[in-house]
Amino acid sequence: MNSIWLNKDDLKEIVTVTFTLFAVIDILGSLPVIIGIKKKMGDINALLATAVSGGLMLAFFLIGEQMLQFMGLDIKSFAIAGSIVIFILGLEMVLGLDIFKHDENAKTSTLVPVAFPLIAGSGTLTTVMSLKAAYESYNILIAILINLIIVFITLRSVNFLERMLGPSGIAVIRKFFGVILLAIAVKIFRSNLGVMHV
Incomplete structure (x- = not known):
């Protein structure tokens, strides 16, 4: 039973990689940020954000290290830059600040910071590149596609989710996930700076 398509090992790999990427992308945890961006900068183009973030993931999957080397950069520097954003x-979320300036062009806010670094951030892109060492390429691509579908559905449902949560629910979630986001940023910064090892 030499099935080329979706044998037991493939299914196991797809599930593992899908959940790994889902945890790293954390689209549900990013909801308060996305809602805040939508309020400040207008509606987010779900298709464009999904397509751009998908394109970034695919590009880094195929030629990530070569791209960074060509620009004279390394993965650690890229990850640190993403962690700062x-x-x-x-x-912004925890202190109620307004650091990202209002931009009348909704397309701009769709690309930065939604597509990058929220969806296809440094953590996601470096994870995609590192998964290649442990899993079959076609299983990683399937997992990326599954996650992009989840991202698209979530972005399309932002208005519904906003109504369901209400202003107070959004405020609580926003502050809570703001702290989580700060912790993730510090973790990415520390692990890539390489100066905190004892």
Whole structure:
């Protein structure tokens, strides 16, 4: 029974990689940020955000290390830069600051910071690259596609989720996930700076 398509090992790999990417992307945890961006900058184009973040994941999956090397960068520097943007977003959420300036162009806010670094952030992109060492390429691509579908559905449902949670629910979740976002940013920063090892 040499099935080429979706044998037991493939299914196991797809499930593992899908859940790994889902945890790293954390689209549900990013909901308060996305709702806040939508209020400040207008509706987010779900299809564009999904397509751009999917394109970034695919690009990094195929030629990530070569791209960074070509620009004279390394993965650690890229991850630290992404962590700083995530940290600023977390500060906005916890302290009620307005660091990201209002932009009348909704397309701009869809690309930054929604597509990058919220969806396809440094953690996601470096995870995609590192998964190649342990799993079959086609299983990783299937897992990426599954996660992009989840991202698209979530972004399309932002208005519904906002109504369901209400202002007080959003405020509580926003502050809670702001702290989580700060912690994730610090973790990415520390692990890539390489100076905190004892």
